[in-house]
Amino acid sequence: MTAASGSQPRVLILGIGNLLWADEGFGVRCIEILSARHAFEDQVRLLDGGTQGIYLVNLLEGVEHLIIFDAVDYGLPPGTLKVVRDNEVPRFLGAKKMSLHQVGFQDVLAMAELLGQLPPKMILIGVQPEQLEDYGGSLSDSVKAMIEPALTEALIYLDAHGIRPVAAAADAEPLVDGAHLHPALALTDYESGRPSPTQAWRHGDPRVLQTTS
């Protein structure tokens, strides 16, 4: 383990997934809400990783604790929250491909390992998605209800490692990687600005978009 030094962040809290695809947005929404409520010290980095795939390898260097929020196909009932740790993490990140270059986060971790930059401690806080077919849609109720428990898991983990954020100012906006999440993408505006189904057809090809539970 390397000691924290200077401005090098020791903890990366990463939300991954595509917020345009309903429950796929879970990880990013967790980061949005966590960052609006809490202020962390400099060595803790909160990141909206989106679907960046291979480019996320960039961000793991020097990270000692990697906390991941994601929608994960555990084969459990929709809306089930499940936490896995360390060596278990890659196995559960294997099913889903993120970017259109189709590199799963499992591959990202394997590449980090090849570079000798795999974070020594990892925790995956994942929820079983209910709805992935709703392009332009938001989180389903069962998944949205898991944001609070997911954040609690993360805060407990951080607390156990001596990291205790302070409350953010009451009017704080989500701050992701030192910059604001675009307000039109923030949960409330994203949901209220959505065109109606009569204006814009929402559904995908059932053959490729069906869940494989």
Add this chain to the structure above:
Amino acid sequence: MTVTTPNGFSLDNSGQRVVVDPVTRIEGHLRVEVNLDESNVIRNAVSTGTMWRGLEVILKGRDPRDAWAFTQRICGVCTGTHALTSVRAVEDALGIDIPENANSIRNLMQLTLQAQDHLVHFYHLHALDWVDVVSALKADPKATSQLAQSISPWPLSSPGYFRDIKARLTRFVESGQLGPFMNGYWGSPAYKLPPEANLMAVAHYLEALDFQKEIVKIHTVYGGKNPHPNWLVGGMPCAINVDDTGAVGAINMERLNLVSSIIDRTIEFIDQVYLPDLQAIASFYKDWTYGGGLSGQSMLSYGDIPDHANDDSEANLLLPRGAIIGGDLNTIHPVDLRDPEQIQEFVDHSWFHYADETQGLHPWDGVTEPNFQLGPNAKGSKTHIQAVDENAKYSWIKAPRWRGHAMEVGPLSRWVIGYVQGRPDFKEPVDKLLTDLGLPVTALFSTLGRTAARGLEASWAAHKMRYFQDKLVANIKAGDTATANTDHWEPRTWPKQAKGVGTTEAPRGALGHWVSIDNGKIDNYQAVVPTTWNGSPRDPAGNIGAYEAALLNTPLAKAEEPLEILRTLHSFDPCLACSTHLMSPDGSPLTEIRVR
């Protein structure tokens, strides 16, 4: 039965049908079906985009100034390119000019993406079609060192260095967690490199993985953050303050110097590692001449990288604009994105509905009304297609055409157009590469030509980064620090109705967004993306698309190991593809493969 398409390809769908279908749950996917003759040569090819995607689904009624933030999320690869295309479309609609610095910074963002994306594509997505990772374990580090030193002055080339890489790779392979190297066709006779070349390529795979992290720091400087950098209708959202007296986070000399040093290292890495590797690998595959397809015949580029701000004329674009049709390389046709007769999208073979499907629609008049139905000769069901019917609707991708022609887009199209225009920055590197390899110009029209053009363009992009960085710094030193024009920020300054088009040359080809604005809100938004061009299905006249054409007449060493199909598809850098299922002719999964 053999038919000849209007664009000159013979198709015979009587032989064994092999399906390569990436079945992936969430983002876009490509399915390819081919018919093989008795000698396993591809005689018919059918490319199916299996994902529904329509930007209007998410953008209708939203604020046009926010559109870039949504378009940045539709894909994990071209994020910045979509954002740039979107702000250009909205600026075009509303008549907004941008400051010179914003133009330079946008070019730096776009060129950074080109350089990084091409580098990652070559080493991490495409190289494994040519490089046998397992063979690298047999390499002699000393001979590898000699090979590396014979092709490049790059300093990381000692026997000890390659011995370490070999040990690292051996440990990784022995751990059983192959990760990115899983599901390769290791040991296939289609791999031609000696073990030493394979080990050198694996070493550079790792170096490139590490180095690409540096390149994107430029996005953090100019876009405020990465991933998902910030963009702005009217300019760029970054303040410049070289005196260090203004806002926190403004771009100061230290940040400018950081960018400058990253550019130097990017040039060095691409010119001393990527290009020599490309040439060395290509020299072992000179007889693999397949995959030409539409290249050399019908090629399109919208052009990009404007030298000066607010000038969309062809002469101002450092990446050329134009069209080549009918194989006539002596004529570059002018391209007008607004002309309703030029770019049109057809849907008679796509899962969409038009009132009259014999006609195409210009994107400003675009309609995206889905109509998912299988043709009479399809096999399987709507949820488990075994074979599509290419004489009916068979893809979620529309068929864009330029004056009725199916076109190939991408680095090779840009480079062929620049080459025949005689632009020295295109012609000289191409001629040098061909001379070094002992190949004629026609060798460009192939899978390897596509891959080579991408490498030359990565180098070109890195050197142009230097040009725009110097230009930006000179302009700032001359006292111009403007990065945004907010004169028309407020919707009350906009016309009631407006429409615009924005284009870029994304790493994988021509990208256009067409927007209509009504009363300050988006009324219609249509994107024609590079993969729409290259992955296009047939059109009403029966012209086949670029992927389909490129796959024809390629022999497969083994029908159940379609490495050759992957090589050619990857050479387009498709923005889809993935975890794939190879289906046997009766529809049962034979094996699972992965497209990289």
